[in-house]
Each structure stands twice: as structure tokens, then as C-alpha cells.
Amino acid sequence: MKLPGPPRTRLLALATLVMVLPMAARALLGWSNPLGYLSDLALGSLLVLLLHRRPWWLALPLLLAWGGLWIASAELVSAVGRLPVAADLGYLFDPQFMENSTGGGFAHAWLGLSLGAGLLVWALSRWRARGQRQARLPYKAWAIPAVLFGAHWCSQQLAPSDAEQWRQYNLPHQALSAGVGELQRRAEGWLGQPAAPTPLPTAGLTQHDLTGQRLLAAPGKARNLLVITLEGIPGAYLRPNRQALHSRFDDDPMPNLGRWAERGMNTPDYVLHTHQTIRGLYAMLCGDYDKLANGTPKGMELLTQQQRNQACLPAQLRQAGFTTHYLQGAGLRFMAKDRIMPHIGFESVHGLEWFKQDNYLAFPWGKDDRAFFEGALDYVGQLQQQDRPWMLTLLTVGTHQPYSAPADYLARHATAKQAAVAYLDDAIGAFLDNLERQGVLKDTLVVVTSDESHGIDGVRLASSWGFNLTLAPDQAQLPHIKQGTYGHIDLATSLLDYFNLPIPVALGGRSLFRTYDSGREMISYTNGMLRYHDGQGVFTECDFQQRCRRYASQGFIADRAKYLGPADSSLGQQIDTLATTLDQSLLHTPLNLRYQFGGPSAIQLQARINDDWADNLIGAQYLEMPEGSRTRVRVKVRALDPQHAAYIRLIAKEREQDVPLGLPEEIRVTAAEPLEMEFGFDNPTVRKAFSFHLLGYGGGEVEVSDFSVITALPGEEEPLEDFADSQAEQSS
Template identity: 30%
Template sequence: MGWALVVLVCATAPLIGRLILMVDKDVGLRLVDVRGVLADVSVAALSLALVGGLVSVRRFWARIAALVVLLALVIVSFAMFEFVSLFDSLYALSHSGYLADSTFLGGSVRHLQHPILFVVMIVGAVIAVALAQTPAGRGWWSGLGVVFAASVLGQVVLPISHEHDEWRQRHALQANLSVLRVSTASSTARTLSGDVREVFRSDLDGERWVGPLDGRPNVILVMIEAASGVYLPSIAAAASVQSDTTMRKLDALAKDHILFTHVVAHQRQTNRGEYAVLCGDYPKLVTDQSKMTEQVYGNARRCLPSLFKDAGYVTAYIQSAPLGFMLKDQFMQKAGFDELIGDPWFRKSYARTDWGVDDKAFFEQALPRILELHRAEQPFFATLLTVGTHHPYTFPESVARGGVSSREARAFSWADEAVDEFLAQLKQDGVLRDTVVIVTSDESAGTSQASNPSERLLSQSWSFALVMLPEVEVKRIDALHGHVDLALSVADLLGMEAHAKTFIGRSMFRRYDTPRRLFGGNTYARKVIMWEPTGGAVYCDEGFRACTRAVSKGPFGPVTDVETPSARTRMLVEEVARLTRSGRPDMTGSPRMALLSEERVRVPAEDGKKLILGGQYLRVPAGTVVRVDFDLEVLGDPTATVDLHQDVFMDGYLVFERKGIRLDGGDRWRLSYSFGAPAASDHLVVQLYARTIAGQATELRFHQSSLSMTRETVRSKEPTIIRDVIEGP
């Protein structure tokens, strides 16, 4: 009986975790899963042979060694299950270093998803080894050899597929063999786990060079859309790089304050960059549904606005773009902002696009609200995001070219003037006497004047940070920092660091003895990048099949040479990229998600076609039915008429469209439909546009705007209209 129990434990330890994962994630059985089962069988057979050999020795130490082997199989198999559940990637031996971390122990190890099953397997392993007798007969060993050989042969016949997750095709022990080989050959004594742990920790070990500030100063955070450090002429000149796009006034202002010249923008796209800045966490470094989107329908991470709110600050988020785009109306509320101001709030403009008003009009109209916040009794934290430097670039066509021809350069020149005037007005009105101002970007557009592709790629992660303190300090910091550092840095500057332990990175207001690695991604180029402490950078494609080391004079160039990095370096980049994935499940296990939090939206006639919502970029698993529901009515002037256009795209392809829907004042439109997703999609976008075609303006009242996903058998992706009704007043 004892040996039969050993066989049962060896067989079920890896297979039961795989079965639970497939059920939990609702993945359909594919050929790759057969390969995964064969991988489990080969590991189980090898473990069984090792346990059997040790039991045959008939010594106490051998029996203990057999127990260690069996327990290791159970623990590693469950670790693989737990890790895949969280991160969708295989557990690696490098993660065992986290067992020495009290935070990890308290936050992860004590919260197993199936603790009873784990305990049963552990107890079963102990009893099995205690009762096990030597397996009798040569035939038993021959049979085990045949099983092992057949499972290995099956894995050779069924090659690894890069189209499916690795956990479905391999066992964690197999995935770690390459790590073990590299670690053995490496001359360094540091383990991969130590390197990884450094990336994700909150590091306040440096020596302060400023702060904590007295009192409770206000904080204004300004993010200039897509601005790059290379746009500040003094930074570009010092780095020996060029850019036709410049922000000369901001550069001149920086000479009188604190300027961080080399700041990594960790991803392209605003929702990824803003997340890193506000939440002190890496965005996903590979192309995937953004963490900002996931926090809308899941549990939200504690972000900087929440820290300020808990400290008694009033918090406000101001942007000129529609708040419904990228679900910011909901994310920013979860992040801790009390007040959200978006596109409808800005009536005046020198130029306007679907993204909103130009940057000068934005700052001019945001200023009165900032002054109101400043006059109030409570301190405030305000975040402002511009949009005029986003394609198609918003500025009056009458703006002088100033020697530049590109629309991008002219847009940044207009933004440069706008932010300079805004900051000057804040100073004139006395706001800067008790306010910290930070000017940075959400992402970086980089420079098109790079001398080679490597340099161009790196420039697209190059941001900066200008910091203005109530008691003016002049300093230029050339050390490499990242947007991920900003939340921790602001908390540290204001003496709130004890409440900022969830933020990772280093404080920009401390000196550190040693440099560190920083990481970034470029979802447009499909690259993952690591900046090395010794200088230069390593970048890999998102499949991590090809990596390149850029040898450069600075973090972002100029690049003088390229070479192939070591296998260990490639694995480190891949490991960090995988750990930046939140592991949050898709929406199929979540309640219905609102597409818009605003109940009423004003649509002025002069705005033309107005984007009400869009840019969700949701992940849709294969075998999912998506349902969309709208219920809206037109308020206000009964003679007003609005033209509505609603559509859905998956991976760039039109799935559903209703256009030319005209509603008069008092009319109500109810629209519900569903469609299937036979194949997985990474980019589901639901959009609604409105245009007032009669009257001065219309106001839309949303009774419902929601989306849900359910797992069902999907045979077609053709949409099914559930309801499409227009009712009069």
C-alpha cells in the first residue's frame, strides 16, 4: 500500500495543479496541453525512479532523502500552480529567493488558493514514504522506463508552440534546467532571484539631499504628452544627440530649479505611462491589456492620490481629453482623485481636435481651478495631463513656424510656451510659495534624428523631471531614474515615506552609492528594454528569442556599437517582464463593467464629432461572448438633434457598427447586442461618437453603458441584436 501511495503522489502532484489551472482559466484542450501532460508524466516518472532507488537502499538517511524528493515534487508543483494563477508564467527557481522576504511570506505564501489540498498532498507524501517498501520485480522498473521514454519521445514529437502559454506545455522543473546551466557556468555569485528582487523593492536606503519639507505643501504634477528629455536643448547637447523638436523655455526654467535629465518612461501609451507615475509600479513591459484597465474591473492598487487623500489632501485630476477614453473616468476615481475634469469642462480653445483643446487653452482654463484649490483650507494634490502634443497635434495654424516645419515640433513649441506661462502665473499669484511643482511626461515620442535604430528605440523611453520647490533649490541630476520612482519620491519629499511602502523604486531625493537596473517596454516596437548599471542597454523582442546590447555613451545614446548579451542577461529581462504582468484574470470572472462613469455628457455643436468613450483595449479570451448595453436619452433643447455613431473593433477589425442614429431632444435610445470571440483578442475597443447637428448643444444622459463577458460555446462572431429601440418623449 505504501508504494502505491508513493506512485499516486508522484502522479497527481504535477497533474492535479495542471487540471485545476485549465478549469480555473477555462482553456480548451489543445495539442499543446497533451505536451504539458507528457511533461508532467516525465517529471513524475523521474521522481518516482529516484524515490524508488532511495527506498531500496534501506537506510534511514536514504528514507529521509526519498521524503525530501517527494516533498520537493509536491511543493514545486504547487508553487507552479500558484505562480501561473497569479502571473501566467512558469514558476522559476529564482523566485525561491522571495521566501527570505517577510513581505512575500505574509502576502503570498500564507494565501494559497487550495491550502487543504496542499496539506493533504504533504501529509500523503510523508505517509507514503514512511510505509513504502522496495518496489519488487524487474518488470516494474522496465515499465517505468517505458513510461518515461514514451513521455520524452512525445515531447520531442510535439514541439513547443510560441502561440500558447509556456505553462501549458512544460513543467516548471524543465523550464529551470536552462537557468541551472547558466548559473553553473556563470562567474558571478549573485543569483537571479537577488537581481529580480532588487527591481521590485522600495529602496529608501540612500542619504537624503533634500527634505522632508516643512508643513504640508501642495503638489502639482504636470505631465506633457509624449515629451522627451531630448527636447530640452541643454540635455540634448550634454548627451551629444539632436532633435528638431525643442522646449527651450522649459529648458531655461530648469536651470533655476532641480532637473533630472535621464528618466526612463517605462512604456508607450498614456494609460501605461500614467499608471507608472501615479502608482509607483511598473506597467506591463510586454504588449497586453494595461494595468490601468484591469484596475477598473478588479481590486485597485494603492496609488499616490490615495496616499494624499488619506493624509487630508484634496485631490484633482485635470485633462483636456475625454475622460471616458481608456476608462480614465473610472480608474482615476479608484486611484484616489476626488475631482475629475475632462473635455466638456474646457469651452474656450485656440484649436481643438477630438482629443480636446490645445495646451495653451488647457492651462489658461485649468489655472482658475488651481487657484481655487490653493485658496481653500486643505492642501491639495493636482495632476494635469496635456494632449496637444499627441498626434494629430493641436495648435493654431497661425503659430509661427520658428524655423521648424514639422507639426510635432510646432505643437511642442506651443506647449512649451503654454506651460511656461502657466508656471509664471502660478508664481505671480503666490502659489509657488507653498507648492511643489513637478513637470514630466507620460511617455516619450523620442527623436527621429537618431543615428541608428537602437538609438531611436532608446530615445522613445527618454523622459525628464523638472522639480520646483517652495524654497528654491538649483541642482542637475544626471543619474538614471524612472517614472516608477516618482510616487515614492514625492512621498519621501513630503515625509510620508512610511505610508508609501507599496511603491517600488528609489527616491529621487536621495543619494545612492550604487547604480541599478531599470526596465521599460515599447508596445509599438514590441521590445522590452533593460538599462544596465554599467551603462548601455539590452533590448529584446517580446518573444525573447533575439536580444541586443546597445553600447552607448549614455543611457539613451548615442549608440556606438551593438553586441549579443549573455543568456543570463536575456533570462533576467524575460523574468522581469513576466513579473510585471499583474496576473489579474480576464473580465469573464468579473461583474458587468461600466463603459462610462459620467451620467451626463454635454455635446456642443462647435465641437463637431465628439468621442464620448473608447480606448479600453480589453483582452478577450477565446470562447467568449461579449455583451454591450447602452441606454441614453437627449436632454435640454427639444429642437436640438444629435447624430450618434457606435462601433466595436477587435484587433483592428470592425465587429459591430450603428451609425447615423439621430435623436431629437427628449428621445431615448436603447441598444443591446452581443457577439462571439472564437479566437482570443488582445484589443477590444467599444466607441461612441456624438455630433450636435441642430441647436447649440445637446446633453446626453446615460442610464446605462456597460460591457460584460461570459464563457460560452462560440460558433460565430456575427453580432446578435438584442434590443435597438428609439423612443420619443
Template identity: 55%
Template sequence: MRFTCNWLRSPSSSLLVLAFLLLGLPLLSRFALSWSHPYGYLSDLAIGSLLLITLHQRSWLLSLPLLLAWGIFTLGTAELVNAVGRMPEPADLHYLSDAQFVSHSTQGAGLSQPSLALAIALLIALYLGLRSWQKLRHATPLSSTWLLLPLSLFAAHTVLQQLKPSEADQWLQFNLPHKLLAESTNSSQQYLADWLAGDKPGSPPDISALNQLDLSGTPLLTQAGSARNVLIITLEGVTGAYLKASRKAIGSSYTQDPMPRLSQWAERGMLTYDYVLHGHQTIRGLYAMLCGDYNKLDSGTPKGVELLNNAERSEQCLPAQLRERGLSTHFLQGAGLRFMAKDQIMPRMGFEQTLGRDWFKNKPYIEFPWGMDDKAYFEGALGYVQQLRKKRQPWMLTLLTVGTHQPYSAPQEYLDRHATAKLAAIAYLDDAIADFLNALEQQGVMKDTLVIVTSDESHGLENVRLASAWGFNLLLAPEQAQLPALKQGVYGHVDLTASVLDYFAFPIPATISGRSLLRDYANGREIMSYTNGLLRQHDGQGTLTECDFQSVCRRYASPGFITDTANYLGRFAGKPARLISQQAEQLDQSLNSSQGEQSYQFANHQPVKLNPSASDDWADNLVGAQYLTLAADTQTTVTLKIRALHMDNQGGKLQLKTKEYDRDVALVIPELPLLTRKKPIEVSFTFNNPEARKAFSFHLIGQGRGSVEILNFSVRSTPLKTEEKLLAAQENLDEIAPSDALTN
């Protein structure tokens, strides 16, 4: 017993626990998750040994935050790869560290790796417990000479990647801290390399092949289509790999068949299998497909939000074009509308009716945190179609599901039949969409309606090449006999608007980009995508270029964009890689050309019912001002006015929060007074942006018994004057000074 106590008090016990936590556990979990790759193991050893040397015999005041951050990164990577088939990026670190989002996203299904979470928590607690018990005054940190070990491992990882680059997914080659470290140092290294090579910025690259309308192909139809109506069905997160004909067309090695019923429907229409999704996030996918333009290939303010300040461009989106030609236009989704401001963006695109979760009166089959389950959603949507058909006016209806969004929605009978909640949700969606299409056919809707089935983004598939960018487009038209079963060629969401307008032989605005799916082209085309942290460009001449977060690009011989395998041709960096990034930056150019000035209005003058209690910054958010980019050296003014429509005597309590990448940002925001029937809330405040704020969001949280109307929620940013910049810089230094004093 005395020996055990003495050993527990000795530094060797805590060193052993720390070593197993930082070295043993990552290696074992990598093996258990089937992520085995030499570069991945090397990355784990490098980061683990660096932390081990840094933390051994250090105070728990230093150890606790570093170990918690490391644990969150490790668990978060496993969860995100399992959920959406990609490694975290800096833009979504909030998914790993914000307890509310993690709680909301794991509701129902829970963590996919509970054993890993438990092991991390227990080992951290054991280590900190031993360190508290041991006498720190006798502690001797490891010599700095030991740092040569992790530095050698990092160097070996870098050299091996240079000598023998791997096509494996990023999470197989890196752990998250190593990836972030490499990403943060890459820009300075690239700048130095360019300077030594004498590279200087040149003229912007030509992007005309990417952002211009191309109708040079041979039409598949001899005359304008006969359909009167348009129905676009958008399935949340579904990848093209789920359709049997798509897998067969590219010779995919993915052997599962998660959507057999939709696959049967795909054989009855025209399926475009080499179909590119240009990015992640629903609002970006909707913008690309409905406005004929690339969504931003970065995490800046979505173009859909910028569309609120660009009436001229919004009138060229597909719903506005069809409305101008006599169709009534409708948007119906299964989730609430306020998040990401779809309650305003979709009307701006030209939808006369924009409806969300509150429209549905039919009872859902299961409770789901994001909205209607897919079966109940499509039953409601079928009723909506029936209402439209009773009117003489032709119509356009865009549908958006939500059930295949993490944490995934499926009844218990589906969960019992499938290995994961994700597969169960996909099977549930497969039955729901197949039943919906069958009902449309039985009711004669397809005789006079152009039906397009696609997805907003792809939640990816582990170990399936390009799955995060692999979409699909299933077109069902009255003229089906004239259309091929498989559409050859590379297409993407940027082509959908031009394709629908071309089907009707309507004039297409010159600002619309892309090709028409209703035409055959003799030559290839350039196309770009940014998913899973990789910027990809196909030149239309048999070469796919893929650039990673380190600005290292690899070329592959690839006749199309989506292929199961491709021949590696070599790698490059420096100026050629920078030209590809510049192409993406040009496509990203803001719709707002006000040179630093931005002005958004997020009030929609619609009644909003408050919840008696509010605890979730996402589900309870009352305003859709999310993911904005506020330029550097600007001042932002926020003006808010809210009135009570119906309110009990207790009044309503409201709070305004600000977040960057969905993590709380400490800004000086005035406390909102109690909202009553006699006293509305009127508040205006400003804050400076000495540096650019990205993925910046406002969260207006309210609780009470009653409903409110947001009369004004404006966000206006203007450039700071010289003296204001100096004052803002001094204020920033004053805020930093106290924390610096604590560390000196």
C-alpha cells in the same frame, strides 16, 4: 504613334511601371528621407522583388488589394516615423489603414510626405490602367524560379544581421512588410531552436528588484518638505532631449534647442535627466507615474482600465493617498475625458475633481481637433490654481496638455518660424509652460507648492538614441537650496508616487514600486522600458540589454539607461532572451485575478451633449471602453441603457461599433433604436471570443440635438463551457467557410 500604342499594350510596359513602383520608388524615397542604410536597401529590394514576381501579369483583382496595402504601409511608415520617431507595430496598424484616424491626425498640418503619397497613387493607377488595357488572356506570369531572387535577398539580410548587427533604428534596417513577415515567423523559429537545444520552461525569473519599494537611499532633505500643495504638470509627448541640461549631462549629439525657456527653468530646479519612460500611450504613462507601478509592457488592456475593478489597489495610488491625508485632489486636461475612460479612471485613482475640455470657458487661440491649444490651456489652468488657493485646504493638481500631439497645435507665426509643425508646436508649448511657471512664481505659489514637470510619453526623435524612452523630471520645491541641480542615478515614472510621498514623509504602501527621487543611492537599480518596439532592461550594474521584435537581444556597456552612445558587447537569443521577456510578462500581470472573468462598467451618469452630425469614431465617441483584452474561450455580454435628458422631436440616432486595433470588427450587434424623451434605449447582447481579442474597443456614436445620459454600459466576459466552446468553434468555421469556398 502606332509604336507607342503597341508598347503600351505590351507586358513590358506594365512590368516597367510595376518595377519602378515596387523597387525604384522605395529606394529613392529612402535616400530622400535620409534613411540610407545597406540593410534597409536590401529589405526594400527583397520585398519589392517578391511583390513584383507575385503580381506581374496577374489580374487587377489580386493586384489592387496588395498594392494598396503596400502603399499604405510605405506611406504610413514615413508618416509615423516623422510624427513620433518610431516604426509602426502590429498594435497600431490602424493608424496606417483607417481613413478616419488618418484624416483626424493630419487635420491642419496635412501629410508630411505628400509627394510620396502622390507618387504611390499615380503609379498604382497607371499600372492598373495598363493592366486593364492589355489583353490578360495572353499574360504569362513569371516563372516560380524567379522567387529564388527575393528569397536570396531575405537570406542575405538575415545572415548579415547575424554577422554584423546594427544599432540603427528599425526603419533604417527594415521596411514594414519585411518587419511584419520576420515578426510573424520568429516565434515558430524560436520554438524550434529551443526544442532542438533542449530548453524547457523553468521557474519564473525573480523580479523583486523591479517591483519593490526601495527607500534605502540617503535622504536629500533633513526633514519632511514644507510645501502644502502638489502640482504635477504633464507635457504631451515631450522627450528629455528637448532640455539643454539633459543633453549636456549625457553628452548628447542632438544639437537643436527646441525648448530654451523650459531649459532655463530646468536650471533652477532639480532635474533628473536619466529618466525612463516605460511605454507609449498617455493612459499608461499616467498610471505608472500616479500609481507607482509599471504600466503593461505590451498592448494588453491598460492597467488603468483594470484599476476600475480593483478598489484596493486604486486606494494606494498617489491621488488617493494624498486625499486620505487631507489634500483635495484635482485632474485637469485639455482634451475630452471620455476616450480611454479617463472620466472614470482618474476618479478611481483618487481625484475628487476630474475635468477636461468642457470645463474651459476661455476662448482658445487656435482650433485644434484634440482640445485646447497650450497657451489657452495654461491660462485656464492658472485660473484653476487661483481658485484652489482661495480655499484653506491644501491641494494636489495634475495637469495634462494636448497641443504637442499629432497633428500638432501652433499659431501661424510659430509655423512661419519653424521648419515643421511639430517644432512649431513644441516652441508654442515652451512659451506657454514658461509663462505659466513665471506666473506661479510671481503669485507666490512656489513658496508652498511642490511642482513637478514631466511628460506622459515621448514622441521620439529620429536618429537620437533611446529618444522614445527618454523622459525628464523637473522638481521645484521650497527647499531648492538643499537639492542638487542635476539628480544623479537612473529613475523613471514608476518612481514618481514614492518620491512625492517621501517628500512629505508620508507612509508609503508596500505595493508601491520604485525609488525616491529625494534620496541618493549608493548602488544601481534594475529598470525596464518598452518603446519603439524594443524591450529594454538595465541591470543597474552597467549593462543595458535591448531585445527586438525577433527576440534577439543585444547587450551594451552603459553606466546609465539614457546615453548618447554605448559599447556593443554582443547578442544572444533563446532561453536568456526568453527570461527577459518573462520578466516583462510578470510585471504585466493583470490587476484582475479572476481567471478569465472580466467585468467593467463604463457609464458615468454625466450629461453628454450630442452633435447634430457625427462622422468621426474617435472625436464623437460617447464612451471610454477602449483597448480591452478579451481572453480566448470567453463569452462577452454587453448591456447598454441610455436615456435622453433633452432632445428635440427628431430624437437621437446612436450606433455602436466594435474595433480591434481600431480597425472595424464585424460582430453581430443589434441596431440601436431611435432615442426619444419618452423611450430610452435598453439593449443587451453577447458574442464569443474563440481567440483572444486584443486592443478591442467599443465606439458609441450619436447624433442629434440634445443631450443624453448613459445609465449603463457594462462589459462582462466569462469563460465558455466545453459545449459552448464547441458551438463557438463551429460558428467560427461556418463564418470562414464561404470565404474559403471563393478561393477554392
């Protein structure tokens, strides 16, 4: 390969890598938007100026990181329809997580190959120009990125775009803009800006509302309750929802579920409040908004409560005489579902270990959907044989990336994601058909919904668009389309209302089994956007810089909405303050940051550690520690099998980056020599997305009887012994 003029080629190769390739990739990915191209040119020109004369050992790591962010953006947008946030970036550098999430490959492998080829050409050009003096670029060239960044900023201020963030920004530019915005807000605080605006009222979001007229003349006819939660499925996938909202999305990826939706009650304007499974489950089962930003999931915070958990739907139904059951297709320990689910009232909680039948295809996260629903059908059959009414909540995992599907499905669909959705559609269609054939639907209320939305490129609000399909024995008294705005906040209240059971004061939401004459407030935080509907026809959407746009929209989810113009800064502050208030509904002081992730159950060890995520022995993930606090941890592990020694390793990660704790690399544990360890660390700044990974191997079983985590401000510490004793008393 002959490269003319080494010094000039070096500059040309760098410009091609950081400016031409990103814009070409944007076009090929279908992200075309003038602001996106402007963002790529601005960042690319800045990189050219920064790296043109820098030594290779300084330029190469920066270019590798830049390329990694581009690949991360493409993969996450393809998988779940959003750009990475800071908490996601560490996943890129965790090979085990990436292998599970991508199935060993990438959705856009060509992008990595293209960037790699561009990087190689740049490296060759530098090698050819070694020893030759590089001309200094004129100082006035720095005006180019300044003008480009300025033009982007001005366009956003004068005419904000409602296009998805990945169409308007590349990831480094977005992070830079967010940092500048945060610095500006802090500076305003230091300079003593005017008093904060009047806070928005919270009553409409936090209190339940049963003022509507009942749809059913008497308590529902159903004896049992089945809640089916489908991983990541948007509301647009159901035909009645698309038709009711006149959606321009005209694909039909789930015709079998759509066939059942034609027979049930559908709620097209159904809002998902956040991303992440544990947050969706908490909202739908406990009638409360989870964190409308990053932070410790409220399900984990609930572990510190001994009253609020009793208001959750499973606990209420259990008090009413139901047997309550939870079954998911993955392991339970990640995100502490092995502890959260019993705590909110499920008396039987099962994960991957419950299933005896083999998978139909290899899937790294657990059961494929066909195998899962076949097992779930057996579980329902067992429940039908008992005398008491039952509640069963199901959670699938098959439509989590890497979207595994059989070869014949992959051959019929353009992407693995579409194939996985089709495989799920066939599996749940067969499951519902079998329930009807066996007579289960005659006395069982069935609710089909999703935990979160993996989004749909080009569909407005797809990341917040959920669905609620209700199949009831008294279906004739229910409308086919349920008018009004609803969301996961309403599910627990709705189901208790159906069974004519008391609604705890702590639950929020309206009942899906009532009609209301007035609108209602609704809020959600997905895809980095904080969205609020005031219940009076105005929908506001605020981005990561608290720039807000106002729309005229009767409901929350709509295919189109009339743009009313930008909102003033005070409204953005009001909505942000409202979200912060809702985030603090459970914990009001750092003194409550006390967690116990240990328990008496036996845990089977693998012969070796395969995965930091799947093999985690505890569920202490995504914790938040306040600035200036100190965290103390106590761990007790013992081997249950005298014939096997266990080898235990404890690592910590903040935003998935390893945090050195000064602990031994590996600790040998036996029945006669258990592990007992205490340590602590300071939190000079706020820590978010902090996770403990307790790993073990060696065969046999172990018991993690104690994994206490207490975070407190100086002078307010509680002895670990007192905390452990109180937890033991509560669990006994």
C-alpha cells in the same frame, strides 16, 4: 506619353513602383541604411514575381495596401518616431481619426503622390499591354528574393544592428519576420524544447526602495503639489539633460523650459516605460509598470480593483488632507479617464468642458497650449484661495499630431511638429513665470514631466527618454542634476516621500529625494523594443523577434554604449517572461475581466456624429479578451431631456477594424423609452485592442447608466445583474 514595348514596359513599371520608388523614398526620408535598402529590394522582387502575370483586380488591391503601409510608416515615424504596430494599422482606414491626426494633410504628401504616379504608370502599362501574352519569368528568378531575404536574416543574426527598425525594414518585411519568429517559437514549444530558463527576480522592479539617504533634512517645505504633464516631449528637449548625458543632439527646441530647468532639479537618466498617455499617467500616479506590450491598459483594469487604486498618489494625498484635482485639455471619456481619474483618488476631474475661453487656433483634439495654460492659471488661482493643501495634475494635448501651431510659428520652423513644440515652450514658460509672479512657487512643489516620448530621429533611446524637472521651495538643498536611473515608476513614491507620508506596500520605485549607492533594475517597452537594465552596468535590448543585444552602460539612457555582443536566446526568454509577469501585476485570472463604463453623469449630445473617437460616450477602448472566453455586454441609455430624442449607435472594433455584432444600425431613445440591451459574443482566439464606440446624436443630454462588459471562460460566468448590483453598491 509614349511607352515603348508594352509587355516589357509593364514589367518595368511594376519593378519601378515596388523597388525603385521605395529605395528613393528611403533616401529622401533620411532612412538610409544598407539593411533597409536590402529589405526594399527583397520585398520588391517578391512582389514583382507574385504580381507580374496576375489579373489587375488581384494585383491592384495588394499594391494599394502596400502603398498604404509605406505612407503609414512615413507618417508615424515623422509623428512619434516609431513604425506602426498591428494595433495602429486600423487607424489608416478610419478617415475621422486620420483627419484629426493629420489635420487634413500629411507630413510627407509627396510620398503618396509619388506612389500614386507610379501606380498610374503601372496601370497604363497594363492597359497598353492588354490582350498581349506576358512572358513567364524563369523559375530561378524566385531565388532572388530568397537570397535577399536570407542575406538580411544572416546579417541580423551575425551582426545585429542597433539602428531604428524603420531604417532596417520596410513594414511588410518586419511583419513577415515577426510572424516567422512567432511560428518558430510555437514550433519549439510543440517539439518540447528544454525547460524555460530561471526567471529574473522581480523584487527590484516591483518593491519600493527607501534605503537611500535623504536629500532633505526634514519634510519638504511645500504645502501644495502641481504635476505638469506635457504630451509626448522627450527628455532631450531640455538643455541640462543633454549636457549631463553628453548628447550629440544639439538642437534647443524648448529654451524657455530649459531656462526653468537651470533653476530646478533635473533627472537626465529618466525612463518612460511605454507609449500611450493613459499608460504613462498610470505609471507615474500609481507606481506600477503598465503593460510592456499591447493589451488592456492597467488603468482600465484598475477599475475592477477596490484596494490597489487606494495606493495611487491622488488617493494617498487625499487621505492626508489634500484636495485633489485633474485637468486636461481634451475630452475625458476616451480611454475612460472620466472613470479612471476619480477611481485613483482625484475628487475633481475636468476636461475640455471646463474651459470657457476660446482657442487661439483650431486644434481637433482640444485646447491649444496657450489657451490651456491660461485656463490652468485660473484654476491654480482658485485653489490658492482655499484653506486646504491641494494637488493638481495637468495634461496638455497640443503636441499630439497633427501638431497645430499659429502661422508665425509655422513660418519660423521647418516642420509643424517643431512649431508646435515651440508654441508649447512659450506657453509653459509664460505659465511658470506667472506662477512665480503670483507667489505660487513659494509653497508649491512643481514637477514637470511628459506622458510619453514622440521620439527624435537619430537619437539613441529617444522613445524611452523622458524627463523630470522639479521646482521646490527648498531648491537650495536639492542637486541641479539628480544622478541615477529613475522613471515614471518612481514618481508616486518620490512625492509621498517628499511630504514625509507613508508609502503603500503596493507602490514600486525609488525616491528622487534620496541618494543611493547602488544601481537598480529598470525596464521599458517603446518603439517595439523591450529594454532591460540589470542595475549592474549591463543594458539589454530585445527586438520583436526576441533577438537581444547587450551593451555596457552605467545607466539606462545614454548617448553611447559599448556593444558587448548578442545575448543568448535564454536571456531573451527571461526578459520576455519578466515583462509578462509585470503585465499581470493587477489581474491574475480571466475571472477579473469585468468592467463598468457607465455612470450617472449627464452627457451632452452633438447635433450629429462628427468623430468616432471624440464623440464616444464611453471609455471602453483597447480591451483584451482571452482565447476561448465569452464576452457579455449590457447597455442602458436614457434621454434626460423630454423635448429631444437621442439616436444611439454602438459599433465595435478590433485593432480598429469593424467587428459585426449583429446590432441595429441605430436606436431611437427618449426619456419615456430608454434603451436596454444585452448581447454576447465568443472569442475563439485572443482579442486585443478591442474597442466599443457608443455614439449618439440629436441634441439634449443622455445618461449611460450601465455599460457592463464581462469576459469569462465557459462555466465561470457571473450574471450581469449580480455584477451591475455590486458595481452600484461600490459606487454608492
